[in-house]
Amino acid sequence: MTGTGLELRELRKTYRSRGRPSVDAVRGIDLNLRSGELLGLLGPSGCGKSTTLRMIAGLESVTGGDILVGGASVVERPAQQRNIGVAFENYALYPPLSVAENLAFGLKARRKAARGDVDRKVKEIAERVGLTDLLDARPAALSSGQKQRVSLARALIREPDVLLLDEPLSHLDAAQRDTTRRELKRIQKDLGHTTILVTHDQEEALSLADRIAVMKDGVIQQLGTPYEIYDSPANVFVADFVGEPAITLLPGIADGDGRARLSDSVRIALPVPVDEGREVVVGIRPEDVRLTAEDGLPARVVAHEPLLESGLATLSLDGVERHLVVLTDPEVRLAHNERVGVTADPEHTHVFDAETGDSLR
Missing domain, CATH: 3.40.50.300 (P-loop containing nucleotide triphosphate hydrolases)
Incomplete structure (x- = not known):
């Protein structure tokens, strides 16, 4: 047939x-x-x-x-x-x-x-x-x-x-x-x-x-x-609807030098050039974030769920209202309120126009 x-x-x-x-x-x-x-x-x-x-x-x-x-x-x-x-x-x-x-x-x-x-x-x-x-x-x-x-x-x-x-x-x-x-x-x-x-x-x-x-x-x-x-x-709709755990969507403002300002102390590298002052939404999937001991974005552990094959950490970035979700290695153990650093690879970071929701990549 x-x-x-x-x-x-x-x-x-x-x-x-x-x-x-x-x-x-x-x-x-x-x-x-x-x-x-x-x-x-x-x-x-x-x-x-x-x-x-x-x-x-x-x-x-x-x-x-x-x-x-x-x-x-x-x-x-x-x-x-x-x-x-x-x-x-x-x-x-x-x-x-x-x-x-x-x-x-x-x-x-x-x-x-x-x-x-x-x-x-x-x-x-x-x-x-x-x-x-x-x-x-x-x-x-x-x-x-x-x-x-x-x-x-x-x-x-x-x-x-x-x-x-x-x-x-x-x-x-x-x-x-x-x-x-x-x-x-x-x-x-x-x-x-x-x-x-x-x-x-x-x-x-x-x-x-x-x-x-x-x-x-x-x-x-x-x-x-x-x-x-x-x-x-x-x-933004497709990014948010497809993916489990869901993508983290963070509002920010492009600063013109390849980064977006998420708060006074948090700036994140973008995958493409964006005009200075443009309002954007930065999307980061949990598996594309890494915990780091140094040179990372400052964050605080809100919760950590050990899930046998992996872990799921919810982090608060300094001055950023929305939480960042991170997929961790199974052996990682994090305590509530523990200070950590995180990095995100720009090549796996998504950026959307804040007004239209359309991808800028």
């Missing part, structure tokens, strides 16, 4: 209600997915990612723009004629039916295959997603992870041109998420379906996606590989 390219052109969705202001849920987004690519659509609740998915699937009307699958517009086709598979967050399984019957239901309803072919396809997809031993079970007897695999298998069995996954791991506990995430990546690469994964979980997007589109307020803020999104965020 192979995927088919998917393109969104100026796709828009506006909700209108009599007597109420209209709401622009999706504000003209453009995306072009290569055949077999997995794109993560990442953003907070209400950013428009699920609305985008539902428009692609044909479950939501389109206010403007176009949707092309394999180069052909599908925006006027009803959902059942788009050959797009969807695995929903809530599984949407039929309780009275066995796993095998759930998988076969769509094929039989559309009368797309003879009885023998349906049975063969059910067995094939069950083997691929690890459901062979559960074909006779009812949904009530399945774990959350097993239900998610049935939902995925039901979307895959129709051999869709495009696969849409709506928060597929949100109901799973931590252990199940890790296992199912690895299975999902294997299955998607084996079958080669062009896939959009809708999620608010950055770890999910970073680990699964070939590229990520970060959304906010119905607009794509940045589109790129996981490394591009993490290492070169386009603006």
Whole structure:
């Protein structure tokens, strides 16, 4: 099985209600997915990612723009004629039916295959997603992870041109998420379906996606590989939304000699020249800060959390209102109110315009 390219052109969705202001849920987004690519659509609740998915699937009307699958517009086709598979967050399984019957239901309803072919396809997809031993079970007897695999298998069995996954791991506990995430990546690469994964979980997007589109307020803020999104965020929102522990964002003023003044006693080197007097936001990820015995920025330990594989220190820089978070080596032990010095490599420091939030790199 192979995927088919998917393109969104100026796709828009506006909700209108009599007597109420209209709401622009999706504000003209453009995306072009290569055949077999997995794109993560990442953003907070209400950013428009699920609305985008539902428009692609044909479950939501389109206010403007176009949707092309394999180069052909599908925006006027009803959902059942788009050959797009969807695995929903809530599984949407039929309780009275066995796993095998759930998988076969769509094929039989559309009368797309003879009885023998349906049975063969059910067995094939069950083997691929690890459901062979559960074909006779009812949904009530399945774990959350097993239900998610049935939902995925039901979307895959129709051999869709495009696969849409709506928060597929949100109901799973931590252990199940890790296992199912690895299975999902294997299955998607084996079958080669062009896939959009809708999620608010950055770890999910970073680990699964070939590229990520970060959304906010119905607009794509940045589109790129996981490394591009993490290492070169386009603006403050992307920098703050992607990364765990979160990036530290410190307001300052450029002094014209390659540094920003964070307080009367704290100045930090910038990665690029910035005009003197310009208000900036300096972003430093916890793993890009180093503790030092001398020649560092003066700081005081507010808290230190030993986390076995590493530690997490919260520091107060002299005269700076916001705290700096630092990832420490596992053997480091810091006491409350202990004085330390810190350094940050300018090459791994981010700088944003304070007014627009856009990156200045």
